[in-house]
Amino acid sequence: MARDERSLDAVPQPVFAALIFSLALQIAWQASEPRPVARAEALLAPPPAAILRVASLGEPVPLAQLTTLYLQSFDNQPGISIPFRELDYPLVIRWLATILDVDPVGQYPLMMAAELYAQVPDPARARMMFDFVYQQFLRDPDRRWRWLAHAAIVARHRLKDPELALHYAREIARRAPHAPGWARQMHILLLADMGEVESAKILLGALLSSGEVRDEHEKHFLLGRLEAMENAGKSSPPSKN
Amino acid sequence: MRRRQIAILARYTVLEAARTRLFWLFVAALALIFALTYFLQQLAITESVRLQIAFSAAATRLAAVFVLGLHVLGSVVREFDDKGLELTLSFDLRRSDYILGRLLGFVLVALPIALIATLPQFLLAPLPAALQWGLSLALELAIVAALSLFCIVTFNQLIPAAAFVSGFYVLARALWAIRLISEHPIIDENSPARQVMAWLVDALALVLPALDRFAQSAWLADGAGGWGTVSANAVQAAVYVALLGAAAMFDFYRRNL
Numbered sequence: 001m002a003r004d005e006r007s008l009d010a011v012p013q014p015v016f017a018a019l020i021f022s023l024a025l026q027i028a029w030q031a032s033e034p035r036p037v038a039r040a041e042a043l044l045a046p047p048p049a050a051i052l053r054v055a056s057l058g059e060p061v062p063l064a065q066l067t068t069l070y071l072q073s074f075d076n077q078p079g080i081s082i083p084f085r086e087l088d089y090p091l092v093i094r095w096l097a098t099i100l101d102v103d104p105v106g107q108y109p110l111m112m113a114a115e116l117y118a119q120v121p122d123p124a125r126a127r128m129m130f131d132f133v134y135q136q137f138l139r140d141p142d143r144r145w146r147w148l149a150h151a152a153i154v155a156r157h158r159l160k161d162p163e164l165a166l167h168y169a170r171e172i173a174r175r176a177p178h179a180p181g182w183a184r185q186m187h188i189l190l191l192a193d194m195g196e197v198e199s200a201k202i203l204l205g206a207l208l209s210s211g212e213v214r215d216e217h218e219k220h221f222l223l224g225r226l227e228a229m230e231n232a233g234k235s236s237p238p239s240k241n
Numbered sequence: 242m243r244r245r246q247i248a249i250l251a252r253y254t255v256l257e258a259a260r261t262r263l264f265w266l267f268v269a270a271l272a273l274i275f276a277l278t279y280f281l282q283q284l285a286i287t288e289s290v291r292l293q294i295a296f297s298a299a300a301t302r303l304a305a306v307f308v309l310g311l312h313v314l315g316s317v318v319r320e321f322d323d324k325g326l327e328l329t330l331s332f333d334l335r336r337s338d339y340i341l342g343r344l345l346g347f348v349l350v351a352l353p354i355a356l357i358a359t360l361p362q363f364l365l366a367p368l369p370a371a372l373q374w375g376l377s378l379a380l381e382l383a384i385v386a387a388l389s390l391f392c393i394v395t396f397n398q399l400i401p402a403a404a405f406v407s408g409f410y411v412l413a414r415a416l417w418a419i420r421l422i423s424e425h426p427i428i429d430e431n432s433p434a435r436q437v438m439a440w441l442v443d444a445l446a447l448v449l450p451a452l453d454r455f456a457q458s459a460w461l462a463d464g465a466g467g468w469g470t471v472s473a474n475a476v477q478a479a480v481y482v483a484l485l486g487a488a489a490m491f492d493f494y495r496r497n498l
Contacts, residue, residue: 011494015337019491022484023448029480030447036421044459051296073421 043074043087046094049101056102064103071095072112089125092117093132100136110136110147118151123159130155134168138175145176149183156190166190181215185222192225201226246334247342254346257316267308267354274300275361291462294365298458301358302378306385309354310406313347313389318399327498337490340390344486347386355379366461373471374460380471380478381455385410387485395492412445413452420446450481 046067047055056063074087096109110133118129130151137148148168156165169187172179185204192200204226208219258264278297282289320326329339359375366374388409392402412419423435423442455474460466 005495006497008495011491012337015487015490015494018483019487022480022487025480026450026484027447029477030449030451033451036417069422070418073418 043071043091043095045091046098049098052098052102060102061106064099064106065108067095067099067102068106068108068112071099087117089117089128093128096132097136104140105143107144107147110144114147114150114154118154126154126159127164130164130168134171137171141172141175142178145172145179145183148172149179149186152186152190156193162190162194166194189225201230243335243338247338247345250329250339250342251346251349254316254343255349258312258350261312263308263312263350264353264357267305267357270304270308271301271357271361274304290365294362295458295462297365298362298374298456298461301361302381302456302458305354305358305378305382306410309347309351309382310385310389310410311403312350313386314393314399314402314406316347317343317390317393318402321397330498336493340394340486340490340493344387344390344482344489347390348383348482351382351386352379355382362461370460370464370466373466373468374456374458376471377460377466377474378456380474381452383478384450384452384481384485387482387489391485391489391492394489394496409449410452413449415453416442416446416449417451417453450477 046052052063052067053060071092093113096113099109100106113129113136114133118126118133120126120129133144133147133151137144149172152165152168152172155161155168166187169190173184173187176184188200188204204222208222208226274297278293278300281296282293320329326339330336355375355378358378359371362371362374365371385406389402389406392405392409393399396402396405420442423439454470454477457466
């Protein structure tokens with residue numbers, strides 16, 4: 001907006017000096033303050049989802065995303081990383097659950113749970129995160145299956161817990177009809193891997209005969225797997241990892 | 242003579258607030274907040290007292306800032322519109338003294354508001370925590386009063402000034418979290434865009450007061466913030482009120498009446 005202003009000469013020197021001096025003082029004061037550093041203990045309990053919804057003023061998605069970024073700043077800090085083991089995992093899970101309550105369509109909190117927090121070298125905490133992913137999967141299987149599939153793979157190869165992996169894979173097959181074939185067939189491959197070749201063959205055969213698999217390439221691949229299982233069952237013991 | 246003029250201006254500023262029933266308006270807002278807080282407390286399954294303290298303190302703080310900020314803007318706009326400013330300046334009065342008198346008056350108006358806001362907290366929270374919270378709120382309100390005065394002197398109109406005050410306040414409260422987020426991206430830490438954003442946020446942090454460190458409801462709910470924090474708030478408030486006062490004087494001297 002155009003303003004009819006007097007020249008700078010109209011401003012007395014002491015006012016100029018006071019402005020410059022107080023600005024310098026402000027900058028010096030703020031510069032002397034420590035930079036913000038995330039501390040594990042600084043992560044407080046999340047507000048209830050209902051209050052977050054009210055605070056979002058009808059825009060829950062951006063608020064959920066901002067909250068996710070805020071939570072993320074507590075755990076991902078290159079150079080000064082807070083070890084995940086220092087984080088209060090039940091509290092982190094409460095934050096993730098609250099964010100998902102506010103924005104149920106969002107996948108970010110599940111990604112953080114399955115791929116970031118579950119990386120912790122503490123199996124108990126990783127299982128805690130996988131259980132959170134599983135509980136959230138049960139609420140919306142068709143949208144959240146891929147994080148449980150990821151959990152199944154990690155459970156199998158890193159936690160060395162094929163039973164847990166099989167449980168998750170079976171749940172995907174049972175509850176997520178719109179998940180792609182590879183995810184719904186994962187339990188068969190896991191069974192084969194565990195040496196349960198007969199069970200795997202029965203399931204694979206049932207799957208092929210059900211007509212659910214329509215893609216010729218996929219059929220060909222599954223038949224190949226079936227044949228490989230039979231050969232592997234004859235020639236080698238089940239893998240141990 | 243000059244001190245007397247400043248004191249008279251400050252006195253009339255406080256009188257105006259009292260006669261426009263500003264303090265009663267704030268008491269009514271507090272009653273509304275406590276009714277809402279009581280309702281929420283009844284809903285809570287656990288930590289009901291903690292929820293009551295935290296919610297009432299946070300809402301009271303926002304209400305105090307809102308009421309005081311609007312009062313300052315409305316008071317000065319009314320003076321501009323009624324030509325009271327021209328009348329005042331037609332006396333032997335420096336422009337800087339006018340700003341000082343009004344600023345002192347508005348800071349004095351902030352004190353009873355902070356006191357009224359703190360009284361209910363004495364019932365809910367430990368005495369030291371309530372005292373520290375109340376003092377810190379008074380300091381924050383002093384900054385808000387100075388900010389509102391600076392904005393209305395600079396913008397002359399209510400809407401742009403109110404928008405600036407609101408934006409400034411939200412940014413100053415959120416800047417710590419924004420800095421935290423900008424400093425720790427999950428991917429591509431060295432991208433130019435991220436670096437520019439981080440510098441921009443750091444520059445903002447140098448010139449904005451860290452209002453997130455004032456009057457936190459966690460002090461009341463989880464334990465006192467400490468007198469050291471309140472002292473740091475006092476230094477920050479003194480520096481920033483001086484800066485805003487000087488900026489308001491600067492703009493006011495350049496103004497053509």
